[in-house]
Amino acid sequence: MFKAILKTQWQWTRTAVLLAAIAAFTMPLLSMNSNVPTIQPRSFISVMQTWGVGYVVLAATVGLAVAILAWSSDHRGHHVYALTLPVARWRYVLLRFGAGVVFLVPVVAALGAGALLAVTMFPIPQGLHTYPWALTARFGFAALVAFAIFFAISSATARTAGYILGAIAGVIVVQFLADAAGLHWDVVSHAVDLVLAYPGVLSVFSGRWALVDV
Amino acid sequence: MSSLGRWWLAGAAAAILIGAPRAARAQTQAEYRARVRALVPVWHEVAALKRREDSLAALTLPSDTVRSGPLVLLADSALVGFARRVAPPAAAALDRRFGHAAEILRSRPYLLSRPDSAGSPDSPISLSEVDGTGQARYVQSEPPDVNAMVWAVTHRAAAAIGASLGGDFAHWLGGDFPADTATPAMWTGVRIDLVTSPFAMARACYAGADSACALALGVAGTDDPVARWFDASERRDRVRHLTYQYRADHAGVYNACVTLGADTACAALLRLMPTADVDPPLGASARQSLLTLALDLGGPDAVTRMEAAPDDRGAQLAAAGGIPVDSLVRVWRHDVVAARSSNPSMSWGMALTSLLWVAACGALALRSSPWR
Amino acid sequence: MTFAVETQGLRYRAGRNFAMEGVDLHVPTGAIYGFLGPNGAGKTTTIRLILGLLRATGGRIAVLGESMPAARVSVLARVGYVPDRPHVHPSLTVAQSMELHAAFHARWDARWATELKGQFRLADDRRVGSLSKGETGKLMMLLALAQLPELLVLDEPTDGLDPVVRRDVLEALLAYVSDRQASVLISSHLVHELERICDWVGLMDRGALVAELPMREFKSGIKRLYVTGAPALLDDTTPFTVLSRGPANGAAEQWLVRGWTPDMHDHVTSLGATVTDVIDLDLEEGFVELLRSFRDKR
Numbered sequence: 093m094f095k096a097i098l099k100t101q102w103q104w105t106r107t108a109v110l111l112a113a114i115a116a117f118t119m120p121l122l123s124m125n126s127n128v129p130t131i132q133p134r135s136f137i138s139v140m141q142t143w144g145v146g147y148v149v150l151a152a153t154v155g156l157a158v159a160i161l162a163w164s165s166d167h168r169g170h171h172v173y174a175l176t177l178p179v180a181r182w183r184y185v186l187l188r189f190g191a192g193v194v195f196l197v198p199v200v201a202a203l204g205a206g207a208l209l210a211v212t213m214f215p216i217p218q219g220l221h222t223y224p225w226a227l228t229a230r231f232g233f234a235a236l237v238a239f240a241i242f243f244a245i246s247s248a249t250a251r252t253a254g255y256i257l258g259a260i261a262g263v264i265v266v267q268f269l270a271d272a273a274g275l276h277w278d279v280v281s282h283a284v285d286l287v288l289a290y291p292g293v294l295s296v297f298s299g300r301w302a303l304v305d306v
Numbered sequence: 307m308s309s310l311g312r313w314w315l316a317g318a319a320a321a322i323l324i325g326a327p328r329a330a331r332a333q334t335q336a337e338y339r340a341r342v343r344a345l346v347p348v349w350h351e352v353a354a355l356k357r358r359e360d361s362l363a364a365l366t367l368p369s370d371t372v373r374s375g376p377l378v379l380l381a382d383s384a385l386v387g388f389a390r391r392v393a394p395p396a397a398a399a400l401d402r403r404f405g406h407a408a409e410i411l412r413s414r415p416y417l418l419s420r421p422d423s424a425g426s427p428d429s430p431i432s433l434s435e436v437d438g439t440g441q442a443r444y445v446q447s448e449p450p451d452v453n454a455m456v457w458a459v460t461h462r463a464a465a466a467i468g469a470s471l472g473g474d475f476a477h478w479l480g481g482d483f484p485a486d487t488a489t490p491a492m493w494t495g496v497r498i499d500l501v502t503s504p505f506a507m508a509r510a511c512y513a514g515a516d517s518a519c520a521l522a523l524g525v526a527g528t529d530d531p532v533a534r535w536f537d538a539s540e541r542r543d544r545v546r547h548l549t550y551q552y553r554a555d556h557a558g559v560y561n562a563c564v565t566l567g568a569d570t571a572c573a574a575l576l577r578l579m580p581t582a583d584v585d586p587p588l589g590a591s592a593r594q595s596l597l598t599l600a601l602d603l604g605g606p607d608a609v610t611r612m613e614a615a616p617d618d619r620g621a622q623l624a625a626a627g628g629i630p631v632d633s634l635v636r637v638w639r640h641d642v643v644a645a646r647s648s649n650p651s652m653s654w655g656m657a658l659t660s661l662l663w664v665a666a667c668g669a670l671a672l673r674s675s676p677w678r
Numbered sequence: 679m680t681f682a683v684e685t686q687g688l689r690y691r692a693g694r695n696f697a698m699e700g701v702d703l704h705v706p707t708g709a710i711y712g713f714l715g716p717n718g719a720g721k722t723t724t725i726r727l728i729l730g731l732l733r734a735t736g737g738r739i740a741v742l743g744e745s746m747p748a749a750r751v752s753v754l755a756r757v758g759y760v761p762d763r764p765h766v767h768p769s770l771t772v773a774q775s776m777e778l779h780a781a782f783h784a785r786w787d788a789r790w791a792t793e794l795k796g797q798f799r800l801a802d803d804r805r806v807g808s809l810s811k812g813e814t815g816k817l818m819m820l821l822a823l824a825q826l827p828e829l830l831v832l833d834e835p836t837d838g839l840d841p842v843v844r845r846d847v848l849e850a851l852l853a854y855v856s857d858r859q860a861s862v863l864i865s866s867h868l869v870h871e872l873e874r875i876c877d878w879v880g881l882m883d884r885g886a887l888v889a890e891l892p893m894r895e896f897k898s899g900i901k902r903l904y905v906t907g908a909p910a911l912l913d914d915t916t917p918f919t920v921l922s923r924g925p926a927n928g929a930a931e932q933w934l935v936r937g938w939t940p941d942m943h944d945h946v947t948s949l950g951a952t953v954t955d956v957i958d959l960d961l962e963e964g965f966v967e968l969l970r971s972f973r974d975k976r
Contacts, residue, residue, distance in 0.1 A: 093781045093782060095781070096777055096778045096780075096781035096782075097778075097781075099774070099777070099778075100767065100770055100774055100777075100778050103767070103769045103770060103774070104767065104769050133501055133502040133503075133504075134502035134503075134504065136502075137498075137502055165767040168767065168768075169763075169764075169765040169766070169767070170765075171676075171731075172731060172761050172763075172765040173765035173766060173767075175676055175729075175730065175731045176729060176731065176754055176757075176759045176761075176765075177754065177782045178751050178752070178753075178754040178755035178782060178783065179751060179782055180751055181672075181674070181676040182672040182673070185671050185672050185674065186668075186672065189668055189671060218509060218512075218513065219500075219501040219502075219509060219512050219513070220501060223652075226652040227652075229652045229657065230652040230656070233652070233656070233657055233660040233661075234660070236660065236664050237660050237663055237664055237667075239664075240663065240664040240666075240667035240668055240671075241663075241667050243667065243668070243671055244667040244668070244670040244671040244674070247670075247671040247674040248670075248671075248674050248675075249674070249675055252674070252675075276428065290655070290656070290659065291655075291659040291662075293663045295656070295659060296656055296659070296660045306497055306498045306501040306502065676730075
């Protein structure tokens with residue numbers, strides 16, 4: 093059953109996965125390559141951290157794409173096929189989820205391979221250290237979290253998605269009203285902190301993302 | 307603003323207005339610079355007058371005195387309760403850190419006030435230092451939070467205590483006198499500074515040479531810092547980044563250094579600078595961390611011993627830490643190098659948290675409605 | 679009589695314009711049940727409610743003796759479904775869609791599936807998205823049949839297909855039903871098609887089940903009578919049901935009746951009227967007249 097889901101889901105996910113894998117493989121190499129003319133460690137780290145944003149964006153994009161594509165077939169057919177299969181809903185969701193997680197593996201592996209190759213090929217300033225495994229692990233977890241979030245949203249009904257958007261809009265409206273009332277409530281900042289600061293749901297995306305660091 | 311202040315401001319404005327067209331007409335840059343230099347003292351005097359007027363305004367508020375150990379807080383009746391909550395923890399922290407050296411605070415009260423006396427209870431509270439002549443100098447504002455004000459008072463007090471060590475030491479330190487004990491974050495920051503330093507001496511320090519650390523921190527080699535702290539390319543680089551003033555005043559030497567690459571010219575030009583303008587290779591945060599370590603090792607009487615020590619950085623730091631300065635630098639380097647987090651990109655906690663969120667989102671998906 | 683599908687008081691509402699209020703549907707076990715109705719009558723909605731694709735707001739549904747949607751998984755394992763629109767992802771090939779379907783159906787008959795594929799002339803490597811409408815219809819039927827269901831639910835399975843494809847599909851269906859004694863619920867608005875294959879017929883309009891009866895009764899029992907001297911009112915003893923009455927040529931009236939048999943002439947005569955002509959209606963005419971009378975009553 094899982095094999096069949098894996099095989100069919102691959103049909104409409106493979107383009108995105110292959111593109112993401114290419115990007116993941118080349119990004120560490122490009123980040124090191126762009127550092128070659130730089131000799132100062134501080135500049136080196138600065139460039140590395142700039143590229144760190146690229147890893148974050150790629151992880152989020154891969155997670156989003158694989159999650160959306162996991163459900164694309166069902167959304168397209170208004171879930172009729174899935175709902176007429178003799179399988180419990182939770183089991184079907186688990187199959188789709190599992191297949192999506194499997195498709196993240198080649199992208200993460202590509203990043204790992206690119207990172208290892210990059211730290212082998214290019215010199216780094218004395219005193220700095222390379223973190224190919226840590227970066228790969230972090231990328232993997234970030235992609236997984238992004239995938240899980242978007243997978244959950246995609247699996248929900250339009251009404252549930254509306255509730256989520258409504259909650260976000262609600263925070264903004266409360267901030268607006270608080271500002272209008274002269275109250276010094278920084279609701280948006282608190283909400284963002286709640287999400288981005290450890291142990292928030294997106295905390296894996298924040299912080300230092302660098303292939304080479306101190 | 308007082309009428310005197312207004313007159314001074316008017317005078318300064320008039321001087322600028324009169325001077326500006328003349329400056330514009332100046333045929334040479336030297337004339338222009340001379341005019342600007344002439345106006346700077348005027349501006350400083352006006353600013354000082356303004357500060358004095360603000361201090362007088364602050365002191366006109368009816369104030370109560372709150373004492374805790376050597377710490378004296380002045381506050382108006384609306385803030386006296388707040389001051390009573392701030393004083394004990396601040397005094398305790400100062401006693402732990404500075405011991406007897408904190409006694410100088412008895413003659414240096416701090417004033418807590420609200421700039422807007424009718425302000426709401428949520429409005430910020432100003433912290434001012436009151437000097438021996440009774441003048442209050444605004445320092446900073448903090449939200450009406452006891453912890454925030456304790457932090458502000460202890461840091462201002464630490465700066466006052468540290469000032470007793472003299473201007474040379476303050477200049478070498480290059481930043482706030484440390485009120486807190488060393489933290490992992492501090493060591494991590496210093497480590498980054500050390501690793502990313504553009505100076506060979508700092509990198510040699512990181513690589514394991516304790517003598518290089520002492521030089522890079524500016525606690526050794528102070529007889530000829532230009533020669534001992536920097537190599538030829540660093541000297542040239544420093545000259546290249548000198549202010550326009552220096553370059554213009556010493557154009558020949560500057561060109562010999564930068565254009566012709568003559569290291570003697572570079573060294574000569576740097577030696578012309580006041581000693582205070584030549585910073586050691588490692589920055590202020592590194593030097594502050596060394597002092598923090600010395601104070602941590604030395605205990606509450608560290609500053610008292612520093613005050614009694616000869617006027618030499620190495621001796622002062624050795625006195626503070628109670629160990630020879632070489633040993634102090636060795637311990638410092640060890641702590642810096644040990645601050646390397648095993649993995650800046652990922653941690654087990656982060657991994658576990660991520661997995662929990664993935665499980666939570668997965669559970670939500672599993673429970674999603676089958677009906678559309 | 680047992681029922682492959684049975685609903686009691688089935689209720690559902692979709693927006694402001696469509697509501698089903700108390701639909702009682704009975705598909706006898708082993709029967710081919712034609713589900714008739716104009717577009718928008720609620721046939722597809724009823725089928726989706728029966729299969730658990732939609733959640734009813736009231737009433738009870740039993741499929742193959744099990745309650746829906748509670749027993750959804752076990753029921754769907756025994757039900758083959760051909761939806762009104764193809765539901766297989768267009769990027770899959772014929773072989774891949776068969777493989778996917780087989781993975782979820784324990785009773786999948788791979789050999790017969792291959793036979794049907796050959797019979798329907800479907801190539802393995804053709805993508806679903808590139809199939810013609812007729813080929814897609816055949817593939818849907820193949821998927822539904824090869825899982826060897828006890829009940830086939832077909833929602834407009836031949837709609838838009840050319841006569842040759844339609845014949846292929848219906849032949850495969852009939853062959854399967856005769857072999858397996860399966861029950862079939864087939865919805866269509868192509869009345870003539872159902873007339874040839876159905877045992878039972880249910881007529882739906884505007885969310886209500888207008889009539890449900892054996893096909894032979896439907897075909898033979900609905901007549902158009904031309905009556906002269908008709909009384910204004912008919913008493914309760916009248917042995918047939920007058921669905922509608924209206925003026926015909928001259929003094930005669932035209933009655934649409936159900937349950938008419940030739941021996942009922944005497945009853946009409948006893949009322950002082952005379953039946954001058956009796957016309958048999960085919961299924962489509964009966965369907966139209968039934969709808970008309972239903973709508974007139976509303």
